[in-house]
Amino acid sequence: MNDLDHAIALLRQGELVAIPTETVYGLAADAANPEAVAKIFALKGRPSDHPLIVHIAGTAQLDDWAIDIPADARRLAEAFWPGPLTLILKRQPHVSDSVTGGQGTVGLRAPAHPLAHALLQQFGGGLAAPSANRFGHVSPTTAQHVRDEFGAECPLVLDGGASPVGVESTIVSLVDETPKLLRPGGIAREAIEAVLGRTLEHHQSNKTAKIRASGLLDSHYAPRTPLVLGTLPALLDDATRRMAAGERVLILHRTPIDALPAGAHHQQLAADAAHFARELYALLRRHDHQHDVLLMEAPPQTPEWLAVNDRLKRAATARLE
Structure with missing residues (x-):
């Protein structure tokens, strides 16, 4: 059994797998399995109300996870997927609270890393996959970083080399009439605005954005050394x-x-x-x-x-x- 087949077998059994993406390495679980998703929170020490991003193979899976998808969202997905852009949309009723943090929204992204893309295509569903590190710590950009962080606690680390972007995805909310930049990242704000033909509101905290999203806490991405x-x-x-x-x-x-x-x-x-x-x-x-x-x-x-x-x-x- 090769590593990709091993990863799919583990994910279907409700286990965790660390996967490479073009941004950082993610700690992945079957997004449709709340018990598997709970293992992410337990291993990371992540607050249970902190939502996860669901990784999918591409635009064909958008409607599996989101409803009332605006035309702007489809334009952005067509322009930047696969790639480092996460879209916040209204969730399908079946999407678990364990993924959304109990909110009525879900974050979706189609990663561009060839190994992650192949995994998602063969897996067939969505993978909840926050960064593969202890909550609040520096994100990992190599397989060795993940091994250093978790050791044997992570059943499998797929090694896809160093992440070429190196910082997390850009997060854009499209749940109301005004598109909002929640987290800057691998896709430039100006590139997104060029596709939309209008300016993004930039919110730098969960409080002002009135929506919880990954990476908006005041303290995050921090080394142990000051x-x-x-x-x-x-x-x-x-x-x-x-x-x-x-x-x-x-x-x-x-x-x-x-x-x-x-x-x-x-x-x-x-x-x-x-x-x-x-x-x-x-x-x-x-x-x-x-x-x-x-x-x-x-x-x-x-x-x-x-x-x-x-x-x-x-x-x-x-x-x-």
């Missing part, structure tokens, strides 16, 4: 102060540094947003527990950095100006 964002001059001053107090400091910067504080460890990061996003979670995982604090130069506040800035805002413990 992460501090700021301007490079402020971080260099902070590094000097911390090192004088005996702390182990790592400076993560995009701008070249002429003079480092004596003895400081540092790493220069990618200058472009796509490369930065692809490496971000692996970087945070690699340096977690190796230092007392991670000091990261904040990226620019420009559209191409929207998803990265969203993740860093939720991962950071402080910001220095």
Whole structure:
């Protein structure tokens, strides 16, 4: 039995399988099996009212999970699926509360990773699959990250290489007349607006959006080691102060540094947003527990950095100006 057949057998038995997607690795269970979905929450330590995204093979399965689907949703699915876009729609009555967090909506996405796509086509149904990590921790972008996180607690990890996007999907709500950007991600806001022909309302919390969706909590995507964002001059001053107090400091910067504080460890990061996003979670995982604090130069506040800035805002413990 090959890994794909093994994965399908486990999923049909109500077990969990970690799967690669183009965004991050997901912890998958049969979305039509509430007992299987409950295992996701138990393993992740995820609050039971926090909804999951259902992964499907493509647009042909939209009507299996959603009702009253607006034309805008079908246009976006045709434009960006398979790909890193999640649509929030009104749910079919049969969709389990365990997937939706008890809401009247469901999040749907068709991943572009060839291994995940093949799995979904052969499985035939939907897979609930949040990121394959402990709740609130840094998302995994390799199979080894998942093994490091769960060990033998996850029955199977399908290895599809490193996730090429590196941050989670963009989430757009289409449950009322006004399309809403709930989470920036792998599809740029401007690209979505170009297809819709209108502006997205951007909501950065569950409270303002009045809908619960993945990744909208104030603290999320966080390493165990404190992460501090700021301007490079402020971080260099902070590094000097911390090192004088005996702390182990790592400076993560995009701008070249002429003079480092004596003895400081540092790493220069990618200058472009796509490369930065692809490496971000692996970087945070690699340096977690190796230092007392991670000091990261904040990226620019420009559209191409929207998803990265969203993740860093939720991962950071402080910001220095």
